[in-house]
Amino acid sequence: LNPDYTKRIGNFGFLELEESWGDEATIINTARISTTNKRVNSLDAFTDKERTLLHYLLAHNHGTPFETVHFRFRVVAPIFVLRQWMRHRICSFNEFSQRYRMPITAFYVPDQEARTVDGFEVLSQESVERYCELVESMHRFYHDEYQQVCTRIEAAEQAGLVEKTAGSRNPYRARARELLRNAMPVSTYSDLYWTINFRALMNFFELRRKANAQYEIRAYADAAYEMFCKKMPLLGETMNRVLEERAKMGEQA
Amino acid sequence: LNPDYTKRIGNFGFLELEESWGDEATIINTARISTTNKRVNSLDAFTDKERTLLHYLLAHNHGTPFETVHFRFRVVAPIFVLRQWMRHRICSFNEFSQRYRMPITAFYVPDQEARTVDGFEVLSQESVERYCELVESMHRFYHDEYQQVCTRIEAAEQAGLVEKTAGSRNPYRARARELLRNAMPVSTYSDLYWTINFRALMNFFELRRKANAQYEIRAYADAAYEMFCKKMPLLGETMNRVLEERAKMGEQA
Amino acid sequence: LNPDYTKRIGNFGFLELEESWGDEATIINTARISTTNKRVNSLDAFTDKERTLLHYLLAHNHGTPFETVHFRFRVVAPIFVLRQWMRHRICSFNEFSQRYRMPITAFYVPDQEARTVDGFEVLSQESVERYCELVESMHRFYHDEYQQVCTRIEAAEQAGLVEKTAGSRNPYRARARELLRNAMPVSTYSDLYWTINFRALMNFFELRRKANAQYEIRAYADAAYEMFCKKMPLLGETMNRVLEERAKMGEQA
Amino acid sequence: LNPDYTKRIGNFGFLELEESWGDEATIINTARISTTNKRVNSLDAFTDKERTLLHYLLAHNHGTPFETVHFRFRVVAPIFVLRQWMRHRICSFNEFSQRYRMPITAFYVPDQEARTVDGFEVLSQESVERYCELVESMHRFYHDEYQQVCTRIEAAEQAGLVEKTAGSRNPYRARARELLRNAMPVSTYSDLYWTINFRALMNFFELRRKANAQYEIRAYADAAYEMFCKKMPLLGETMNRVLEERAKMGEQA
Ligand SMILES: Cc1cc2nc3c(=O)[nH]c(=O)nc-3n(C[C@H](O)[C@H](O)[C@H](O)COP(=O)(O)OP(=O)(O)OC[C@H]3O[C@@H](n4cnc5c(N)ncnc54)[C@H](O)[C@@H]3O)c2cc1C
Ligand SMILES: Cc1cc2nc3c(=O)[nH]c(=O)nc-3n(C[C@H](O)[C@H](O)[C@H](O)COP(=O)(O)OP(=O)(O)OC[C@H]3O[C@@H](n4cnc5c(N)ncnc54)[C@H](O)[C@@H]3O)c2cc1C
Ligand SMILES: Cc1cc2nc3c(=O)[nH]c(=O)nc-3n(C[C@H](O)[C@H](O)[C@H](O)COP(=O)(O)OP(=O)(O)OC[C@H]3O[C@@H](n4cnc5c(N)ncnc54)[C@H](O)[C@@H]3O)c2cc1C
Ligand SMILES: Cc1cc2nc3c(=O)[nH]c(=O)nc-3n(C[C@H](O)[C@H](O)[C@H](O)COP(=O)(O)OP(=O)(O)OC[C@H]3O[C@@H](n4cnc5c(N)ncnc54)[C@H](O)[C@@H]3O)c2cc1C
Structure with missing residues (x-):
């Protein structure tokens, strides 16, 4: 287990960024098909031009190039967290089934921090x-x-x-x-794979890292966010900048 | 409560087909834009031509005209049923929240039939x-x-x-x-609105009325199916014919 | 033809808001399932409470209740406009086919205003x-x-x-x-039905009424916007407020 | 250019399977989370058990594990072909823009075979x-x-x-x-990236390799199909078996 891409969450939870596909270069290259035949070979070849374009595209909601980068996570989380998670539709889930197997005999126990507001x-x-x-x-x-x-x-x-x-x-x-x-509580842990592209993942981060999201799902969203930022630091920074720009608006609203 | 479009399910469950939008005439008219300017005013104006076309379109997977007919259901069901239900992504859910309210103090109790195989x-x-x-x-x-x-x-x-x-x-x-x-079992009832177009609803019927779907969700899928068939008998029959044709294949496979 | 919900656009173009389903009351009622059993019977029963909630939901990206209101438009537009339009995926199109019929013998001719920047x-x-x-x-x-x-x-x-x-x-x-x-230019007119829910329609308005959208699709987006605002004035105003709030952010970014 | 994954189509068209993500092992492993903790390391470790499961899942419409395998194609095709192609919504497109660049000065010219029925x-x-x-x-x-x-x-x-x-x-x-x-014909070539998962790709193959699909898009669908089969022979065979089983039904219908 690579400590950069795995994390224990709560008393039994777990998150792993198993694999990703594509990177900032994929985004730039697929976006540039609109305007030029110039391609970059890899992230290493990025200049300020590419970095500026990356921010421009994201800030101005040119969303489709951001759909070319994908992630697969492994998630062990309580059912009540997954219930919120699985409301996100632009992605794919494959979950452990209590129809085919006995339940995981572990359940969520809120620790001191979780119990305190x-x-x-x-x-x-x-x-x-x-x-x-x-x-x-x-x-x-x-x-x-x-x-x-x-x-x-x-x-x-x-x-x-x-x-x-x-x-x-x-x-x-x-x-x-x-x-x-029927008798199993929603705190029972379940286990799933989650496959999602960056555009939809960013939407997940926006909705599930906000203060009004529930503490427990926020812990997973934050962990996924950290793994993502380690994997693609430039895209992470660019997203942060755009989210901050949007958040400023939120305060005014 | 109109008995045609409401049904009690299990000990506390409930399904209502609250509203629908469009009908077989909408399907025919939106499909015919491909080929002709001829439109039918309403289902009453249907001849064999329209009925044949309806079956042809559905059997040959000309799916988009079937996306013009929509339904909104009200669903009271146990969480474990909703967990399966909400895996369907091409539709919209609005659900009761235990974050904002106390849980519904009712839970699913399997009756004799449910307990027997x-x-x-x-x-x-x-x-x-x-x-x-x-x-x-x-x-x-x-x-x-x-x-x-x-x-x-x-x-x-x-x-x-x-x-x-x-x-x-x-x-x-x-x-x-x-x-x-955390302590609430997955048998706790919840409450939601479900908005879905016919193409996606048919996919739901195919997956959730099959023998391998769980008994409890099947009861809801069957009830939704019956309400739908009452609302749009011709579309219901046409769908049945197509599903039977496909099922034959299933047996051979 | 109802002049409120039809418009000629360019030399041969046409837009009609044929039908809609649901309204602000549907949004409030489906949203309120989260928090309360209180429902409003219709838009007439709205008080400031409902109006405030409507704005709150939209401004804070509680998007799913806005998926319960649907629209069907009839669109006659040049192919190059439709090429941009049909990139929107969260909606349904049914289009005239040059495979089954001869092309419409009308093509887009830019007028004085269209030719001038x-x-x-x-x-x-x-x-x-x-x-x-x-x-x-x-x-x-x-x-x-x-x-x-x-x-x-x-x-x-x-x-x-x-x-x-x-x-x-x-x-x-x-x-x-x-x-x-093969010989037909992209200025050839085509004809289609467009079925879309409000959440996706708002995304369309955001992207296609902006200054950087092409003049010709903007004309359609503006016309659709006006018809929508006539049909649902309160939702229209609420959306405008939210878009203005977001635009302020855009300027700062 | 790898001849296995690139092909010239028509007089100026081109298709390339640039990259894929995941394989049959990904499908089996994500599917098996339902039922067991057993994972296979790679396709090489497949036994009859895995092959049988792969077919079972696809034949019985257990679709979500098939959404974990992705493909990115580069496509140079005439606009009228792309118009049909881009109706597929469960995927991502990034296209050359005639707004930002002058058109590609190449257009489709049907050869002898294309002109003959x-x-x-x-x-x-x-x-x-x-x-x-x-x-x-x-x-x-x-x-x-x-x-x-x-x-x-x-x-x-x-x-x-x-x-x-x-x-x-x-x-x-x-x-x-x-x-x-406006003056450019729909036979003008354009250029795009297409990112799609296997479940949606199979739907594309079903609809666009059929006899009733237009000759020109069929050529692209067939080429994509061949590249896919070279890349993932086992998944290709499994899909063929399932499509044949379904086709039998089509004949009876
Ligand atoms: C703090 C918080 C509280 C919540 N409370 C409740 C609650 O009380 N009750 C409840 O039911 N839900 C609640 N939700 C869930 C919420 O309504 C969404 O279902 C969930 O956040 C998924 O968001 P999404 O639709 O943006 O994501 P996805 O489903 O992944 O969609 C991604 C994007 O695709 C587009 N999209 C996808 N499908 C459609 C469609 N059919 N129509 C239009 N656009 C579409 C939208 O632009 C969307 O942003 C809550 C969510 C949060 C964050
Ligand atoms: C008997 C049974 C057992 C099941 N067991 C399990 C289990 O053990 N574990 C588990 O996790 N799930 C299980 N499921 C759930 C199943 O995997 C689906 O999530 C669920 O049935 C929804 O089906 P759907 O994807 O066709 O529907 P929707 O999500 O509504 O999609 C409708 C259609 O749209 C298309 N579509 C939508 N989104 C995508 C996409 N991202 N990519 C490609 N195509 C898309 C597909 O054609 C699909 O048929 C089970 C389902 C059934 C019926
Ligand atoms: C000014 C302008 C210039 C453009 N230039 C170009 C160009 O040069 N080349 C080009 O190819 N396109 C171009 N486009 C098209 C653009 O990339 C989008 O395809 C189009 O605007 C549709 O937007 P959408 O994806 O938000 O809408 P929809 O497809 O209707 O999606 C609605 C929402 O659902 C969510 N969603 C749907 N599907 C997915 C998915 N698969 N993954 C993640 N989220 C999803 C997103 O949140 C999205 O906002 C341009 C658009 C505009 C407005
Ligand atoms: C031979 C042929 C002739 C055609 N003729 C015409 C014509 O004359 N006019 C015309 O307009 N189109 C025509 N089409 C296009 C056709 O209507 C579809 O738009 C196109 O084939 C894409 O198919 P799809 O919707 O299955 O794919 P996708 O859009 O990729 O969807 C994949 C799957 O997801 C599900 N799905 C996605 N979105 C929705 C949704 N909103 N609601 C419900 N389910 C959804 C469905 O299960 C679907 O199979 C033709 C297609 C073919 C193959």
Whole structure:
């Protein structure tokens, strides 16, 4: 695991920038098709001309060249975070399924910082402990029940009452997982791949790094932002400049 | 509530086809711009020519005319159903937020039919009762804690320790709701508006009415399908014919 | 033709706002599902609260409620304008096809205003006349050749050399149209339906009413904008306010 | 130029598969997150299990894993071909602009094969020659006029009648290009980058390699298809199998 592109978030969360495709040179080259046949071979060949153009394009909403750079992240996050995340449609998700597998037996536990707003402890340590006990009882319920169902299914199979099907697609066990999932809280961790181009990623950063985004998704958005900035420092700076320019407007509005 | 366009689903779920825009005549008229200036005034003016064209367009994947007909549904469904639903990106969602409000105090309880696969009772009535108790304890936890936090916030406000902010945006209460949501199970009901065009709706029907879709989302997809068929019977029949033609292929594959 | 929602543009162009779906009340109601069960019955029931919320949502990029209002326009425009227009992807087009029909025998002729930039006549009247003659010769070429091909096809049919196929799908005539289209200039008018939601329409207005958009598409964007503002004055004003707020930022950048 | 990934098409057209991102292993790995933690390191590690899964996913419309593989093509094609191409929305285009540059002085000339349908010569060699003369006169018109405008602008600049602006953004020359473009036929070549994921590319192949797609776009779609199959033979074969299975259905319909 490359520490530049992986990060633990919260008590069990994880983010990794697995791969990216294209860079600032791709943006400049695809943009320049409009105006000239001049191409740059790589980012190293950038002069002020290219840097100025990069900012100009982004600031003036010439968005399509920014769709040529892509990223794939691996995300382990609680379901309530993913619920917000997956509202973003201009990207692709591939997620762990509780239909085909048992839930991940880990759930989000807010730490001191997460529980505190402006010095005021919103949720106490004792409350969190009660919460943990409850969620653990949910997990125990799931596992006990699943165990029992599996035993009953086996018995029924042996008695010839139901047909025997191997693997994760056994319809009775599959249905048991679907039914028992009902008890799982939205703090349960899930796991996914996220593939997104830079234009849409910037929209994600704008919406999910803002103060009004929820603390927990902000932590992921900030981590993704940092990895992105390490991977493409020039594009990162350019984006920051544009976002700051836009933010000034926000204050006036 | 018009019984043709509303339906209760499961123990607390609900679906309503609130409004639609356009109909088979819109499809024919927008499609015909390619080939002729002939327009039909309304569905009543349809002859076999129009009906044949409608089927031809759909069967041969001339999809864009089918994007001119839109629907808006109101959906009350458990979060785990909505998690599957909201993976569909070519449409718009507006959802109830547990950040701004307390959760809906209703959760999905699978009935006899839902618990049974091919005559085999996957989850027993007793298990469901244990599940209900557990979920209720989660809800109690949420409400008790929230009560306490609110009392503590008020005290702190009165003591001048934190600033007083009115309304649902009070940052301490807002954070309390965010933190306590962690305990809510994915069976908790939520509430949303769904706006979608026919082309994307048909894709939804294809994916979510199939046998391999989960029972619970299938119930919603089937209900949406029935409402749609009542609203636009000719388009419904045409779609069925095309889906059957495609299904035949599926069997052979 | 309702003069409020139709407009002639250039020498042969035309724009019509045929229909819309939803209004400011739809936006408020779908947005409010997040926070409250309060709904307004119609725009008439709006108070300052609703107006403030409408502006707040738009200014802070809460975009999805604005996807619930839709528009369908009929557009007659030159191909070079449509080439720019059809780059917008979050919407649906249904266009006249030169594969199935002969081209519209009308082409764009820039008038005095279109030919002049800041008082400087970029293209003279005489140049425009030469242009018209050339384009007319293209049209004559198309029609003469098409006539001849049709005669040759008929002869071949009668001689039993090719099979007789009726209608616009006759493969030889169809191919003749495809081949002769090559000579048609991008100033040739075409005809289409455009279905788009308000969020995407606002993006179109932002990009295509700006000074750096081409004069000819600006004329259409401005006309669409005026029709939209007549149809939904409150949303129009709200949008203007937000765009002005953003423009201020643009100047600083 | 790598002959495997470049091709001349028609008299001046060109296609290049510049780069791709991800491969069959990416698809399997992102898909498997649903069901297992097992990943394959690369395509070389594929067994029948992976090949079967690949086909299963594609045949059963599990589409999102196929959105993790991307392609960037360079395309030189006539405008009428690009007009059809750019109707595909789930992808990104960056195109040469006649607003910023003079048109490419090359236009499509249908060869013998293109002019012939089932042995019948739809357009004769003489007709094509007349067409070429006409188009050439269009190009001459453009260049003569542009020359004259530029001379007039220079004169006006020197006389202090208009302000001097350097570069391609000179507003008078820019407007001249916009106005003169009107005379350019849709057979004029243009130049673009096309970035698309595999799911959307497959949709493009389905629609644009079919017999009812126009001959000229089919040539590009076929070339893109061949390059794709060379790059990812296993995915190519899998797609072919699925398309054949679907085609069988088409015949019955
Ligand atoms: C602080 C915050 C609070 C929120 N609260 C709520 C809430 O209470 N309830 C709720 O339901 N949601 C809420 N959301 C989610 C929000 O409505 C969006 O669904 C989410 O932020 C994704 O944003 P997006 O649509 O810009 O992104 P994407 O879906 O990724 O779209 C990217 C861009 O593509 C364009 N686009 C994509 N699809 C369409 C389309 N169909 N029509 C027009 N344009 C389109 C838009 O320009 C958009 O900016 C909240 C989001 C934030 C950040
Ligand atoms: C039975 C079943 C099991 C599933 N299991 C899992 C699972 O285990 N894990 C998991 O993550 N998901 C799972 N899914 C969800 C699935 O992967 C899709 O996200 C979901 O079905 C939405 O389908 P869609 O992409 O066709 O719809 P939409 O997102 O509404 O898209 C509609 C159409 O638009 C096109 N389209 C839209 N966006 C793109 C794009 N970015 N690139 C290319 N084409 C695009 C496609 O043609 C698509 O058919 C499952 C779905 C079903 C039905
Ligand atoms: C003045 C001007 C000059 C131009 N010059 C050129 C030129 O020289 N060459 C050229 O090729 N084009 C040019 N364009 C076209 C431009 O690049 C866009 O294709 C066009 O303006 C459509 O804008 P859009 O992508 O915002 O709109 P839509 O495609 O309708 O998208 C709406 C919104 O959805 C989101 N979105 C949709 N699809 C994606 C995606 N795949 N990835 C990320 N986000 C997405 C974005 O937020 C976007 O704003 C020019 C446009 C203008 C206004
Ligand atoms: C033989 C042929 C003849 C044609 N004739 C004409 C004609 O006469 N007139 C004309 O106007 N066009 C014509 N077209 C163009 C056609 O209508 C489509 O615009 C084009 O083929 C792009 O296809 P698409 O929408 O599937 O692709 P994309 O736009 O790339 O979309 C990919 C997939 O995403 C989904 N999708 C994307 N956007 C939406 C949306 N807004 N709503 C619902 N689903 C969406 C769909 O599942 C779609 O299959 C023709 C096309 C062909 C192949």
